[in-house]
Amino acid sequence: MSDEVEPGFVRVRLDLSYDGKDFSGWAKQRSRRTVQEELETALRTVTRSAETYELTVAGRTDAGVHARGQVAHVDLPEELWAEHADKLLRRLAGRLPKDVRVWRAAEAPYGFNARFSAIWRRYAYRVTDHPGGVDPLLRGHVLWHDWDLDVDAMNAASQALLGEHDFAAYCKRREGATTIRTLQTLSWVRDADGIVTATVKADAFCHNMVRSLVGALLFVGDGHRPVEWPGKVLAAGVRDSAVHVVRPHGLTLEEVGYPADDQLMARNKEARNKRTLPGGGCC
Numbered sequence: 252m253s254d255e256v257e258p259g260f261v262r263v264r265l266d267l268s269y270d271g272k273d274f275s276g277w278a279k280q281r282s283r284r285t286v287q288e289e290l291e292t293a294l295r296t297v298t299r300s301a302e303t304y305e306l307t308v309a310g311r312t313d314a315g316v317h318a319r320g321q322v323a324h325v326d327l328p329e330e331l332w333a334e335h336a337d338k339l340l341r342r343l344a345g346r347l348p349k350d351v352r353v354w355r356a357a358e359a360p361y362g363f364n365a366r367f368s369a370i371w372r373r374y375a376y377r378v379t380d381h382p383g384g385v386d387p388l389l390r391g392h393v394l395w396h397d398w399d400l401d402v403d404a405m406n407a408a409s410q411a412l413l414g415e416h417d418f419a420a421y422c423k424r425r426e427g428a429t430t431i432r433t434l435q436t437l438s439w440v441r442d443a444d445g446i447v448t449a450t451v452k453a454d455a456f457c458h459n460m461v462r463s464l465v466g467a468l469l470f471v472g473d474g475h476r477p478v479e480w481p482g483k484v485l486a487a488g489v490r491d492s493a494v495h496v497v498r499p500h501g502l503t504l505e506e507v508g509y510p511a512d513d514q515l516m517a518r519n520k521e522a523r524n525k526r527t528l529p530g531g532g533c534c
Contacts, residue, residue, distance in 0.1 A: 252366070253443050254362070254364050254516070254519050254520075256326055257326065258480055259328060259329055260326045260327060260328055260329060261326070261327055261328075261329050261358055262324055262325075262326050262358070262359040262363060263324060263326075263327055263356055263357065263358060263359060263491040264322065264323075264324050264325065264355070264356070264357055264358075264359040264363060264365065265290075265306070265322070265323045265325065265353050265355070265356050266320070266321070266322055266353070266354050266355040266356075267290070267318070267321050267322075267323065267351065267352060267353045267354060268317075268318055268319045268320065268321060268351070268352055268354065269286050269317065269318050269321070269350055269351035269352070270317055270351075270391065271286075271312060271314070271315050271318070271499065271500070272314045272315060272317075272319040272350070272391050272500065273287050273315045273350060274286050274289075274314065274315075274350070276286070276295050276311065276312055276313050276314045276315075276316070277308055277310075277311045277312045277321075278311050279291075283506070284521045286318075286351055287306055288314075289347060289348060289351055290306055290323070290347070290351065290353070291303050291304065291305065291306055293333035293343055293346040293347045294306075294325065294343070296346055297335070297339065297342040297343055297345075297346050298327075298330065298334075298335050298339075302326055302376060303367055304325050304326065305325070306321060306324070307324050307325070307364065307365050307366055308321065308322070308327050308365055308366065309322040309323065309365045309366055309369050309372065309507040310366075310369075310372050310455075310456070310504055310507065311450055312504055313458075313459075313497030313499055314499060315498070315500050316499045316500075316502045316503070316504070316519050317392065317500075317502065317503040317504070318503065318504040319503055319504065319505050319506075320373075320504060320505050320506040320507060321504055322365045323365050324359055324363065324365040331416070332358070336356070336358075338404075339353075339356050340353060340354075340355075340356055343356075345399075350522055360512040360515060360517065361512070362512075362514070362517075362519055363426065363509070363512075363515050363519075364417050364515075364518030364519045366496055366508075366517045367518070367520075367523055368509050368510070368515045368516075368518050368522070369454075369455075369508065369509055369518075369522070370453055370454060370455065370508050370509060370510055371435060371454055371507070371508040372452070372453065372454075372455065372456060372502065372504065372506075372507050372508075373436070373450065373451070373452040373453075373504075373505045373506045373507075373508070373524045374450075374451045374456075374461050374502060374504055374505060375448050375449065375450055375502075375503050375505050376394075376448070376449040376451065376461060376462070376465045376497070376502050376503075377389075377392060377393045377394065377396040377400075377446055377447070377448050377449075377501050377503075378393060378395070378396050378440045378446070378447050378448075378449075378465075378497075378501055379393050379394070379395055379396070379397045379401070379445055379446050379447065380395075380396045380397075380398060380399050380400045380445070380447065380468070380473075381395075381445050384500045386444075389446075391500055392500060392501065392503065393446060393499065393500075393501055394497060394498055394501035396472075396473065398472075398473035398474070398475075399473065400441075400447055400469065400472035400473055401471075401473075402439045402440070402441050402447060402472065404471050404472055404474075404478055405439045405449075405468045405469075405471055405472040406438060406476045407478045408467075408468055408471040408479075408480070408481045409437040409438060409439070409468060409481075411479070411481060411482030411485065412434055412464065412481060412482065412485055413434050413435070413436075413437060414433065414434060415431065415432070415433040415434075416431070416432070416434070416485055417420070417430055417431050417488060418430050418431070418432050418434075418457060418460055418485065419488050419489065419490075419506070420484045420485050420488055420489055420490060420491060420494070421457075421459070421460050421463040421464055421467070421484070421485065421494065422457035422458055422459060422460050422463070423457075423458040423459045425457075425458060428457065430457045430459075432453050432454060432455055432456065432457060432460070433453060433454045434451075434452075434453045435452045435453055435454070436451065436452035436453075437449070437450070437451050437452075437464065438482070439468070440449050442451060447472075449465055449468070451464065451465075455522075459496050461502060462496045462497045462498075462499065462502060463495075463496050464481070465497050465501075465502075466494055466495035466496055466497045467480070467481040467484060467494050467495075468481060469495075469497065470493070470495070476493075483513060486494040486532050
């Protein structure tokens with residue numbers, strides 16, 4: 252599938268962040284406030300455009316999920332980009348609400364697609380088991396778990412989930428979409444303030460995958476389930492009612508990774524191919 256930019260247009264990469272608390276996720280929805288809607292409206296306003304230019308994003312975050320390192324792209328007419336490029340960031344800062352910011356706007360290299368050129372996405376999920384609860388200044392970004400957590404047990408349980416698998420047991424299925432993913436990193440660290448942070452990195456994620464994985468591993472950490480349980484759930488390949496999808500506010504998209512510029516188009520095409528696991532079943 253070709254992803255050539257139309258003649259007379261330039262592809263612009265946007266690096267942005269947002270607090271997801273008051274958003275119904277990234278994607279535009281009727282009568283709901285979304286990040287995409289806010290950004291597209293602001294872009295149309297500050298460039299004084301008659302039409303709305305649609306954004307493509309690296310990862311569609313759910314309602315309540317935050318982003319520190321989100322990436323999007325938009326194709327703009329060459330003359331519009333030439334006129335507004337130098338002042339675009341400052342003008343967007345003056346127009347956008349305070350819970351979404353664009354930090355960089357630059358012409359993208361050939362073959363770049365914010366979604367399909369990405370080779371990994373890295374999320375963090377933050378939780379505390381402090382008996383007193385969550386620091387009020389962090390309450391919008393940290394989950395309180397009212398049981399002591401064994402980080403070593405959670406790291407041990409995470410090992411069985413790494414690699415390429417069908418994550419159907421940890422995803423909300425969508426018609427026609429694969430649930431096969433390659434989980435590159437899943438690790439837990441407790442900092443000096445007692446915040447336990449999960450780092451979750453994969454080539455891509457299916458719906459509810461990170462929050463389901465976190466929910467399963469919290470059950471291991473607090474002793475309700477054995478270390479082997481998350482791996483057995485994965486192998487079963489079906490949703491387990493015991494896997495709890497944790498609340499979204501502890502989750503932040505931290506970073507999106509891309510290959511070298513000369514590999515962008517190849518990655519773009521590769522990522523559009525629907526995957527199956529060796530030797531069998533699809534999704």
